Structures are given as structure tokens and as C-alpha cells.
Amino acid sequence: MSDAPTTEYDALLLVSFGGPEGPDDVMPFLENVTRGRNVPRERLESVAEHYYRFGGVSPINEQCRRLKAAIEADLAAHSIDLPVYWGNRNWTPYLADTVRQMAADGVRRAAAFVTSAYSGYSTHQQYVEDIARARAEVPEAPQIDKLPVYCRRSGFIDPFVDGVRDALARLPEDARLVFTAHSVPLAQPGRADYVAELQDVAATVAERAAPGRPWTLAYQSRSGPPSQPWLEPDICDHLEELAGQGVGAVAVVPIGFVSDHMEVKYDLDVEAADKAAALGLRFERVPTPSADPRFAALPRELITESVGAAPPRAGR
Ligand SMILES: CC1=C(CCC(=O)O)c2cc3nc(cc4[nH]c(cc5[nH]c(cc1n2)c(C)c5CCC(=O)O)c(CCC(=O)O)c4C)C(CCC(=O)O)=C3C
Numbered sequence: 001m002s003d004a005p006t007t008e009y010d011a012l013l014l015v016s017f018g019g020p021e022g023p024d025d026v027m028p029f030l031e032n033v034t035r036g037r038n039v040p041r042e043r044l045e046s047v048a049e050h051y052y053r054f055g056g057v058s059p060i061n062e063q064c065r066r067l068k069a070a071i072e073a074d075l076a077a078h079s080i081d082l083p084v085y086w087g088n089r090n091w092t093p094y095l096a097d098t099v100r101q102m103a104a105d106g107v108r109r110a111a112a113f114v115t116s117a118y119s120g121y122s123t124h125q126q127y128v129e130d131i132a133r134a135r136a137e138v139p140e141a142p143q144i145d146k147l148p149v150y151c152r153r154s155g156f157i158d159p160f161v162d163g164v165r166d167a168l169a170r171l172p173e174d175a176r177l178v179f180t181a182h183s184v185p186l187a188q189p190g191r192a193d194y195v196a197e198l199q200d201v202a203a204t205v206a207e208r209a210a211p212g213r214p215w216t217l218a219y220q221s222r223s224g225p226p227s228q229p230w231l232e233p234d235i236c237d238h239l240e241e242l243a244g245q246g247v248g249a250v251a252v253v254p255i256g257f258v259s260d261h262m263e264v265k266y267d268l269d270v271e272a273a274d275k276a277a278a279l280g281l282r283f284e285r286v287p288t289p290s291a292d293p294r295f296a297a298l299p300r301e302l303i304t305e306s307v308g309a310a311p312p313r314a315g316r
């Protein structure tokens with residue numbers, strides 16, 4: 001036994017959504033994501049096209065590899081000896097396989113950092129359920145605690161603040177800020193908490209990066225049957241409305257995402273950017289936190305706080 005203070009955790013598990021890594025992965029991935037969900041066939045086919053346009057490769061896995069490396073670098077810089085594992089809900093490396101490996105390595109209790117910052121069903125509870133399902137598949141699975149929702153933490157907010165300042169510096173004085181997040185059905189459990197957090201994050205980023213500048217919150221990437229109401233306004237409809245009001249430039253801030261997922265690369269960088277061009281709107285898309293060292297420090301900060309003591313030092 002060492003005298004160093006110990007954490008209750010003996011591993012960190014990075015949990016993400018998962019995405020295809022080639023054209024043959026696209027349909028099986030989409031089937032994994034939508035199993036038991038009410039997503040129309042036409043929607044699946046058009047989303048498949050978004051992936052094919054990028055060679056069937058989602059940016060999310062490379063983002064996870066970079067984030068994992070940045071988290072490892074942060075832990076090492078703080079002399080914290082905690083192995084980092086990575087598992088996905090919907091594609092390889094699957095959560096259950098990672099949990100099996102953790103059990104084989106003797107991990108007893110892990111903290112989970114998920115690549116989604118907010119409360120709500122799609123953004124929080126679904127991750128908790130999928131972690132539980134993966135554990136149920138593995139004999140002697142370690143205990144896995146999801147770390148708290150972190151959307152209000154500076155490690156998440158600060159990179160957006162910097163990005164907004166940079167984007168506005170490239171745009172005319174009257175540019176508007178448009179925050180955007182993934183839409184969800186109005187009936188989805190936890191929707192009110194999700195929206196309240198988004199409004200709070202948007203207000204905080206706007207106030208810090210551009211006090212007094214008008215801003216709005218829009219939604220993107222709607223799916224589900226058209227009869228079902230989802231959070232609005234849609235970003236493209238909203239751009240049209242702004243152009244109609246005489247606005248000439250927008251900085252679009254994807255606060256609903258931690259990295260450049262396909263929803264950012266296609267729904268914003270292609271679809272919304274094309275829409276803006278057609279409307280004669282100047283358009284800048286602000287970067288996501290991605291592998292920013294401030295963001296990569298969050299797992300360590302959250303673990304340290306949850307334990308109320310310093311994590312173990314290397315070489316214990
Ligand atoms: C709130 C939210 C986030 C943000 C929080 C978080 O980051 O987790 C998010 C992230 C993501 N969603 C992703 C992909 C997909 N989501 C789908 C479908 C859906 N998303 C929903 C919500 C969210 N989704 C909902 C309510 C549905 C309807 C079906 C259902 O209720 O489940 C579908 C099916 C096709 C379609 O319907 O669009 C796909 C392919 C990827 C990977 C992207 C990549 O490859 O880079 C990521 C990061």
C-alpha cells in the first residue's frame with residue numbers, strides 16, 4: 001500500500017457514439033443506431049449519402065482517438081496513473097468489447113467520460129443505458145460511473161468563447177451569433193433540461209465572447225417522421241429568416257457537439273453553408289472543443305472532484 005491519496009477509480013472509460021470507417025460499414029452502422037427507433041427509411045437513405053460523400057468514414061472515430069491521446073497526455077502531465085479505455089455505443093470498438101477487456105485487465109471500478117455534454121435522453125440517459133447493457137454482457141464487469149454532465153464547465157465553454165472571438169474577427173460588425181444543437185423530439189424525456197442547458201451555455205458564450213451582440217439558438221439534424229414535433233427552429237429555416245431581416249453575416253456555434261461529428265461536417269459545413277451562400281449570407285462555423293487541452297482536462301477535473309481527494313500518483 002502506498003501513502004499517496006487514492007481515487008476510487010482504477011480506469012477511465014471514454015464513451016462515444018461510434019461511426020462508420022468505410023462504405024461497407026455505413027448501412028450496418030445506421031441499422032445499429034436506429035434499431036427500435038422511429039426513423040423513416042428515406043431519412044436513413046439520405047443520411048447514408050452524407051457518409052458516402054466522405055468515403056463512408058465518419059470523423060467521429062478519429063476525433064475520439066485524438067481526444068483519448070489528449071486525455072492521456074493531461075493525466076500524465078498531472079502524474080496520474082489511470083489507464084484510458086475507449087468504447088462506442090454504435091460501432092467498433094463496441095462498449096461491450098471494451099468492458100470485456102477492462103474486466104480481463106482487472107479493472108474493478110471505472111469513471112466514464114462521454115462525448116456528449118448535456119442532460120436529457122439522447123445526450124445522457126441513452127449513454128447510461130448502453131453502458132449498463134454492455135456491462136450486462138460481461139461476467140465480472142467493472143462498476144462504471146458516468147461522470148457528471150459538464151456543459152457548464154469552463155473546459156467545454158472556453159474553447160467556444162475563443163472560437164467565437166476568432167470567427168467574429170473575420171466577419172463584419174453586424175454579424176449575428178447563431179448557436180446550434182442537435183434537435184430532439186419535443187416528447188423526449190429530459191427535453192426541458194436539455195433546452196435550459198443549451199440556452200444557458202449559449203448565453204454564457206455570447207456574453208463572454210461578444211457582450212451585447214444579438215444571438216439566437218437554433219436546432220439541426222432533425223430526423224423522425226414529419227408528423228412528430230421536434231425542437232425548432234431548424235438552422236436552415238433560421239438562416240432564411242435572418243437573411244429576410246437584412247442580416248448579412250452569421251457565426252454558427254455548434255454548442256450541441258463536443259467534436260466535428262458528421263452532423264457538423266455535413267449538416268453545418270455543407271448544408272447550412274450552402275444555404276447561407278444561396279441567401280448571400282457570410283458564414284463562419286466556429287470549431288468544436290475537439291482535442292483542446294482544456295477540454296481534455298475535464299475527465300481529470302471531474303474525477304478529482306467526485307472523489308474529493310487527489311487521484312493516485314504514478315509509481316505507487
Ligand atoms: C441529441 C443528439 C446528439 C448529440 C449528443 C451526442 O453527441 O450524443 C446526437 C449525436 C449523434 N448522432 C449521430 C448519428 C445519428 N443519430 C441518429 C438519430 C438521432 N439522433 C438523435 C439525437 C442526437 N444525436 C435523435 C433523437 C435521433 C433519432 C433516432 C433516435 O431517437 O435515436 C442517426 C440516424 C439517422 C438520423 O435519424 O439522422 C444517426 C446516424 C452521431 C454520429 C455522427 C458521426 O458519425 O459523426 C452523433 C455524435
Ligand SMILES: [Fe+2]
Binds near residue numbers: 182
Ligand atoms: Fe444522433
